Amino acid sequence: xxxxxxxxxxxxxxxxxxxxxxxxxxxxxxxxxxxxxxxxxxxxxxxxxxxxxxxxxxxxxxxxxxxxxxxxxxxxxx
Numbered sequence: 001x002x003x004x005x006x007x008x009x010x011x012x013x014x015x016x017x018x019x020x021x022x023x024x025x026x027x028x029x030x031x032x033x034x035x036x037x038x039x040x041x042x043x044x045x046x047x048x049x050x051x052x053x054x055x056x057x058x059x060x061x062x063x064x065x066x067x068x069x070x071x072x073x074x075x076x077x078x
Contacts, residue, residue, distance in 0.1 A: 021047055044071070
């Protein structure tokens with residue numbers, strides 16, 4: 001990661017098909033958290049994949065082929 005940003009590559013299983021995907025990720029920071037829960041750190045991420053790459057075609061005229069994947073995660077030290 002450079003400047004708190006990087007890329008995460010892994011396998012995504014969608015509709016019974018597994019394919020590699022790469023997501024853009026950002027480190028949001030580290031902090032003490034609440035006294036009873038312990039320190040924590042957070043990350044954000046985003047990426048895009050095509051439904052058709054996972055065998056999902058047609059049947060949904062209101063849904064496009066591109067799927068945006070956006071996530072926020074927080075890890076708490078126990």
